[in-house]
Amino acid sequence: MAIFSWFCSLFKPKVGLQSGMAKSGEEKKKMRVVVIGGGVGGSIVAYSLQSVADVVLIDQKEYYDIPWASLRSMVEPSFAERSVINHIDYLPKVQIIASSATNITDREVTTEDGQKVAYDYVVIATGHLESAPKTKAERLNEYKADFEKIKSVNTVLIVGGGPTGVELAGEISFVFPDKKLILVHRGPRLLEYIGSKASQLAMNWLTAKKVDVILDQSINLNHLNGGIVQTSSGETIKADCHFVCTGKPIGSSWLNESILQNSLNIHGKLVVDQNLRIRGHKNIFAVGDITDIKEIKQGYVAQKHAHVTAKNLKLLMNGESESKMATYKPGWEMVIVSLGRKEGVAQFPLITIGGCIPGKIKSEDLFVGRTRKQLGLNPYLDEK
Ligand SMILES: Cc1cc2nc3c(=O)[nH]c(=O)nc-3n(C[C@H](O)[C@H](O)[C@H](O)COP(=O)(O)OP(=O)(O)OC[C@H]3O[C@@H](n4cnc5c(N)ncnc54)[C@H](O)[C@@H]3O)c2cc1C
The missing domain is CATH 3.50.50.60 (FAD/NAD(P)-binding domain)
Known part of the structure; x- marks a missing residue:
């Protein structure tokens, strides 16, 4: 039997996929x-x-999850129907290995x-x-679970004041203006990867929305006990749920x-x-x-x-x-951080602005229609 299976294995194709390199004599x-x-x-x-x-x-995973749209999907799960796209929908000629x-x-x-x-x-x-699940259906369920969690609590703690933490605070405060939001950030200012004017504009917006922003402090989530946790400087925070937005x-x-x-x-x-x-x-x-x-x-x-x-x-x-071959050189840089659905902060090469212009550029649709179009998909519907 062992000899038989060894003999058969000689004629088995190589495991996995063969490359398509042209061979002489073949098409x-x-x-x-x-x-x-x-x-x-x-x-x-x-x-x-x-x-x-x-x-x-x-x-x-089997899908493309437009990263900058994911925070909105946590407060409006139906948004993810458009922003989570099965690879097969825009790559019909591609072999996909999930x-x-x-x-x-x-x-x-x-x-x-x-x-x-x-x-x-x-x-x-x-x-x-x-750490995303394999299928789109599972991902959509995660967004629904996040939404239910946020909806059902009074106080939400956000750990991290980079783009993810700031945009999540913006999304939650837009949809649930009555929730108490606490954002704790380890550094001296929000959005440290861009200029201090942008940080200040984001800070002003969040505090105007009554988000409690705590800077220069960190939190050890292993010590989160019954929703109560102490910051590095000993301040006690009580929250019903928390989201870690400290970067991947x-x-x-x-x-x-x-x-x-x-x-x-x-x-x-x-x-x-x-x-x-x-x-x-x-x-x-x-x-x-x-x-x-x-x-x-x-x-x-x-x-x-x-x-x-x-x-x-x-x-x-x-x-x-x-x-x-074409060469790549970094060009001028532009960063837009959304703040809810109508406003944002934009850092352009010579100017940093807040308010409705960045909101118009990014926050309304979060470039989802545009991103879908770039992949040959209908910007607004699930089918082509
Ligand atoms: C909150 C937030 C807002 C943002 N807003 C903007 C914005 O407005 N405009 C903008 O231009 N940028 C924005 N960004 C930045 C942007 O999302 C990233 O720069 C971009 O996603 C980088 O693209 P990428 O292809 O390098 O990696 P990613 O988009 O991170 O894709 C990496 C992919 O690789 C997969 N992967 C990882 N490891 C493996 C493995 N071992 N095997 C197989 N697959 C693997 C992952 O599942 C993922 O699908 C934002 C980011 C965040 C977090």
Whole structure:
């Protein structure tokens, strides 16, 4: 029996997917591009290449959850019907593997569910680690549960005063103006990743909405006892529920033992060249928050990286000279933080403003219609 199964195994195809590299004598096949990470950057790369390459998307979940829309979905779960998009809806020509990538060699990518996916080119777009469920239905249920939780309590504690904490406070205070909101932030000002004028404008807005903002203090959530917790300076806070908004770790730990371990800088970011290829690796690109490019990490920047990378991959797959590859240079930076549905804070290169102009640009629809359109989907409906 053992000899029989050994004999059969000789004729089994290799586990996982074979790359589409053209073989002599065979009909010329499309090259295999494996995109790892189906967030802001990865979704655009896969979408842009699906007609010209054999694209495989490896994402830990079956859907793209537009990150800046998730906080609204916690107070209006139906919003997520549009902002959580199954990959298959915009990537009909792509093979989707809903599993985490766990390793990469110079020939293939390994996934948590045991698949080995051979590649000609790889694009790494694993921005930030998430603990998201696998299916859209499960994700929508999570948003409903968050909504029910917020609706049913009197006092909500938000830990962290970066964009997530500030935008969540804005969303809750807009929909539930009578809830008591407490926001505790470790640093001396909110939104420390941008200028102090933006911090002040956000602070003014939140305090006008009666959000209790506590700066320069931290909280050890392990000591949360019956809804009561002490801050680092001994202040006692009582809340019925809390949300931790302290930022997610960079999604590069899976590369620590891989061929790319020496391409990670001390912050766990991938060192890329001006063509967005990982230094020393001619067929591996990286886009988005995981890159070491010195710029404010933003979704629209990840999308720019994605377009440059897709362009370069098309060129290389056409056999054109590397010298023709597009280069990426950080441009002027713009950050908009929404405050509820009508207002926001915007930092442009020469000016920082608050109020309804940033609200009009971002807060009304949170770029959801626009993002859907970029992926060939109807901005307002679930179907194309
Ligand atoms: C509250 C908030 C508001 C924001 N507002 C804006 C805004 O208004 N405008 C703007 O431009 N930007 C905004 N941003 C920033 C923006 O969301 C990020 O810069 C952007 O998501 C980065 O894109 P990315 O493709 O690099 O990574 P992500 O979008 O984080 O995508 C990474 C993907 O990789 C997957 N992944 C991770 N590890 C693995 C693995 N090992 N295997 C397989 N898959 C994996 C994840 O599941 C995820 O799908 C905001 C961010 C936050 C938190």
